[in-house]
Amino acid sequence: MKLYNTLTKTVSDFVPREAGKVKMYTCGPTVYHYAHIGNLRTYMMEDVLERFLGYEGMQVERVMNITDVGHLTSDADTGEDKMLKGAKREKKTVMQVAEFYKEAFFEDCRRLNIAVPAKVVPATSCIDEFIRVISALIEKGYAYPAGGNIYFDTSRVKDYYALTSHTSDNLKVGVRDDVDEDSNKRNKSDFVLWFTKSKFDDQELKWDSPWGVGYPGWHIECSCISMMNLGEYLDIHCGGVDNIFPHHTNEIAQSEAYLGHPWCSLWFHVHHLNDESGKMSKSKGEFLTVDLLVKKGYDPLAYRYFCLESHYRKPLTFSYDALDNASKAYSRLIRRIASLEEPHEEPDPVFVQRYEDKFRKLVGNDLNTAAGMTLLYDILKEDASCASKYAAIDSLDRVLALSLTAKARALKKEDEGPAAAGADQESEEIEAAIALRAQAKKEKNYKEADRIRNELANRGIILTDTPSGTTWKRA
Ligand code: AMP
Ligand code: ZN
Secondary structure (H helix, E strand, C coil): CEEEECCCCEEEECCCCECCEEEEEECCCECCCCCCHHHHHHHHHHHHHHHHHHHCCCEEEEEEEEECCCCECCCCCCCCEHHHHHHHHHCCCHHHHHHHHHHHHHHHHHHCCCCCCCEEEEHHHCHHHHHHHHHHHHHCCCEEEECCEEEECHHHCCCCCCCCCCCHHHHCECCECCCCCCCCCCCCCCEEEEECCCCCCCCCCCECCCCCCEEECHHHHHHHHHHHHHCCCEEEEEEEHHHHHHHHHHHHHHHHHHHCCCCEEEEEEECCEECCCCCCCCCCCCCCCHHHHHHCCCCHHHHHHHHHCCCCCCCEECCHHHHHHHHHHHHHHHHHHHCCCCCCCCCCHHHHHHHHHHHHHHHCECCCHHHHHHHHHHHHHCCCCHHHHHHHHHHHHHHHCCCHHHHHHHHHHHHCCHHHHCCCHHHHHHHHHHHHHHHHHHCCCHHHHHHHHHHHHHCCEEEEEECCEEEEEEC
């Protein structure tokens, strides 16, 4: 497949170091709060990439960290530890907060059909390894102690800014609001590998180290967890675009300094999902989570459909209108598949292969999922057996993961009457939306109540208000 590489700034053929085997690392969530749907856009596109590489016959070994220590409110090593902030907010211990939001993240992934990487490693489980690598960096002259902390000396690296469009000028204090003066640093771009002193010394989790009791910086964890589990060479490293600088820039500097050779050949970055104000936030405005979408009556996979309709290298603006459109298109697609007869004969392998080849060509062009999705509609229009159409759709859906034929079959079952379908997950979601609508009506928020009714109608759910409550059925 062809992929854009942030390092070379070109789209070119992706060739793993070892034929047929891909080593892939994903920067995992900082588990101090729920993931917002922007974070999940990044994980979703990484998931599609992994699925597509598998579809191409490659064996993907993928590792992800869980950041449960060291990520400060500013990526430039200043501010408070995000985990500690979360613990204070919820009056819990850092580990309780980490456990809760890690599980919430996995649940979000499940609802969005994002396959969690086979290996998930919390940073707090690797402290000895961080200390070992930091010690080696000091020994090699790449790191230095100052003011109680250990810093990485970026001036020792030849091409520190290779991954990024940032320059040393951007790092002048006042140019970026996340850059504070730290007089311990020899160079403005130096970063902390190990803290024993920070402005915030009420850190809950601390470990003994040769440099005093303290905790690791954020960047070192990804380098170490990747090298520990995937070895000295990495094929693909993923994250959102905000990770390019300083996080991934620092990862390259320290990993290559430690290894003494180039480390990762391809850097895959997903552009941001923004709300209409321009930035997704966990603290201001409406906190957009999968849970919120479900409460508002959306099928989480409608959000997946919405994301796959746009290219991962373009910023995407979220609005409920845009999600409504995607949700309608997704429901219509499921309905059209549901209108196919159940397959009774064998699919035509030539037909299926033809669509697989087209799909490989389209999605293999820098993960163009939107182009790949148009094939679903082409398949439905074809003069072919239902069995062949089902088989071709199932094949493409191994990468898209929109649960297309499963949803279509569930819909057929529901058309036989809601009772036949039982209290499955979708019914629960519908009931939750009805409860939210009842609440909105109680609060005289008729606009929201109507919006929920319309949203459900778009999904083919008809509500009837009765004196004893609201009932629903399929249109
Ligand atoms: P965090 O939990 O803050 O470490 O972020 C988790 C992942 O989400 C990282 O890969 C970020 O680069 C990515 N990310 C952060 N904000 C957004 C956004 N608005 N849209 C897409 N991805 C994002
Ligand atoms: Zn990382």
